[in-house]
Amino acid sequence: MEIDAFLLSRIQFAFTVSFHIVFPAFTIGLSAYIATLLGLWLKTGDQKFHLLARFWTKIFAVSFAMGVVSGIVLSYQFGTNWSRFSVAVGNVIGPLIGYEVLTAFFLEASFLGVMLFGWKRVPPWLHFLSAVIVAGGTALSGFWILSANSWMQYPAGHEVRDGIAYPVDWLKIVFNPTFPLRFAHMMTAAYLTTAFVVLATGARHLLAGHRTESARTMVRMAILMIALTAPLQAVIGDFHGKQTAIYQPAKLAAIEAHWDSSKPGALVLFAWPDEKAELNRFEVAIPGVASLLTHGSMDALFPSLRDSKVEDRPPVLIPFFAFRAMVGIGMLMIVFGWAGAWLWKRGTVFEARSWLWLAQYSWPAGFVAILSGWFVTEVGRQPWLATGILRSKDAVSPVTTLQVAISLALFVFVYCVVFAAGIALINRLIDKGPDEISHEDPPEQPSKRPLKAAQAPASAIFGDGHPGDDKIQPAN
């Protein structure tokens, strides 16, 4: 493979988008969790929900900032590195991104300010509403970006003239055939991922001997979420797979490492797909099961990789292995979630040290599954950027290899420094845990605290930490 601006731009996009997706996936779920906590606080008046909401809001702020700054990079990279893509499909995809900015980004960014800094500035119901709006905004953002991505997977509602796509039917463009399931799959993944982070946090505190009500609440809420959404995700994923068989048969063939369409597809548990020889080495497979899963019958025949011309085939190794990683993690999630639910029902979940020990290290599970899933779907779309319209190799900008090499090196360096620091800081916040009800200060009235920052000694205002640290309870 030649090292040129094309290859480096692909690596750069894969690198920056992979780093990015981790944060919105987490914040989509976390904003919904915080809104739920605030809603429960308003409804029950139980302080533990409030303390948990405050705790997770701090973590949300750090994660959201990383999501925002890494997301802006992407919106510019379409132009800097993929300018021919911008022109070829800009008439169709541009408006979807435009709507994402107009309906979601401003909503999230503006109400985030109220959510983070409005604890004492606005009444609790309005603060709760802001959290709901932020959660809605993050979901809406997912709606548009998945619509755009799904359109690239299987374009619809357009016509192509001189290599440029023009919109014909916006409803068909936005709700393109693979969009609804992909959207459902991603949103469920986001909520599931966050549930595992919440679970791990609760478990960590329980194991460390902080047998607090907030830690127990986190574990209970997470178990409920996982036990319900992990099986749901398997069902959605199954439908999504069946749909891929219809709309992107080459991708499905790569996922299944299916080379011979004269035979039913086997469920390949393990193999090393050899793309040159067009067969699987070291294969362990159950005959007919891939046909059963995707087409409902053990004898069903479906297109294999050999049915596409070599230049139209996606790479096989990455979709094949990433798919197995995703499904494997998904299965473990179901087992783990149900085991937790069973322990909870028996009333022994907070004493089940080995389950809690596993739980405290389970937080990366969702992130790894999401990244694997995206590798399946994005690599599986190759060699196309927008299927049937534009190949990836024809989409790259007229920039020099050296420019992209420098920018890639800078991105790797900056992301490693900044995001490592961010994750370390999140870890620090998680270690500190939510404040406890026991050393709670009496609620304060915002209006009785007219601090004149400039005239008071700094320590009187800020204490040792930061304004508001540990001290402020909004009037409930």
Next chain:
Amino acid sequence: MEWYLPVIWAGLIGTAVMLYVVLDGFDLGIAILFPTTRDESERDQMMNSVAPFWDGNETWLVLGAGGLWVAFPYAYAIIMPAFYIPVILMLLALIFRGVAFEFRWVAKPHHKVWDLAFWAGSTLAAFAQGLILGGLLQGVKVVDKQFAGGPLDWLTPFTLMCGAGVVIGYATLGATWLVYKTEGPVAERARRQAKTLLLGLLAFAVLVSLWTPYAHPRIAERWFTPSNLALLWPFPVLTAVCGYMAWKRLHGAHEFTPFAFTIAIFLLCFLGLAISNYPYLVPPGLTIWDTAAAPASHVFVLIGVSFLLPMILFYTAFVYWTFRGKVKADAGYH
């Protein structure tokens, strides 16, 4: 239909970019001024004065890029590769300044490195934006609606001057914002700084106003053709008046008006640049009509814009109203 859609879109994107420049301008500006105090609580106060707003403010930059792609995909596809290096530098710089807002508090007491990231990121982002502005004004080499220049075409004395000008301009916005939103030593120092910075901003405005018509006959023609001059003379005159007013108000006890007049200066400079270049979006060759998207795409998003943009402006105003008044020491959530 096909004639006026690009004009509307040019107006919209111009508005988005202008809002970005003013709103994120003061965010970046307060960070550019960060090294002028070493006192931690003063830095806290400076950062808290923009903390609830910065994310919303930066979103206008995303709308600027997204809007350009929606409405003028050819321009987007030329400008981004043409300014590859400054754009990437700006993005990396904005990463540092964006995360510094959150990391700085969590990292305390080991926050010095994020103070540095906040300042350096903001300064570099402002400078890179100036490079892009300058590069666009001096023109981009285009063949067949594609960028055809070299990777360093944007690097000239003029663009470096524009970079410095934007840094000074944002710092002026930042200083006058601090006069408006803070009190005590922070506000007093900002008022002193604002006076010097204002003179710097006006000097750069004059320099650009002389340099661009001198270097580009089409710009000289636009402004100095007698029939045009008869219409356009209020722009430089109003800019001078606003500069004078800002200066005067900084010497009095006014808190909001210096900021307002500085915004007015930015607005007038921006309109002046638009007048210099209309109808070119990618000078010297491509107009807004040459680079426009399909009319169906323009209309589809315009429908959304017609009710979403007022909503955005409404709730942006709501957020500013919620956090009105002098920044309080208990403003944080950390």
